[in-house]
Amino acid sequence: MFANTEIRELATKLELTILAVKIEKSEKQLRAKELKAISLDELSVQEVFEKRLDLEEIENSEFKEQLSQTFNEVVSNLHEEPKSEQV
Incomplete structure (x- = not known):
């Protein structure tokens, strides 16, 4: 049994929500169709927020x-380069 499968089964039993499980490459290839999982690194920050908000x-x-608008403003402000102080 794969470790990720055990983690998912335990989370289900404990009624936990898993945000992400790092899947080994070989397991990912073997079970990609079965899991239908999307890795968080495949999504933008906004997409992750929107998917979570939809829940x-x-x-x-x-x-x-x-x-959504406030979240996007915060993300935008974080990505702005710091303004250099002029003396």
Whole structure:
């Protein structure tokens, strides 16, 4: 049995949500079709946030849109190069 399979089974039993499990290359090739998994490094930060946000039961669409907009602003600010101070 693969270690990742054991981890997934234990998480299911304990009702845990796994954000990511690093899959060995050979296991990934053998079970890619079965797992239908997407690696986090294949997604942008915004895509990960949106996928996670979709799992939440937020009925207010305006609030959900505001969350997305605020998140995108924060990410954008983090990616900006620091402005050099002029003397």
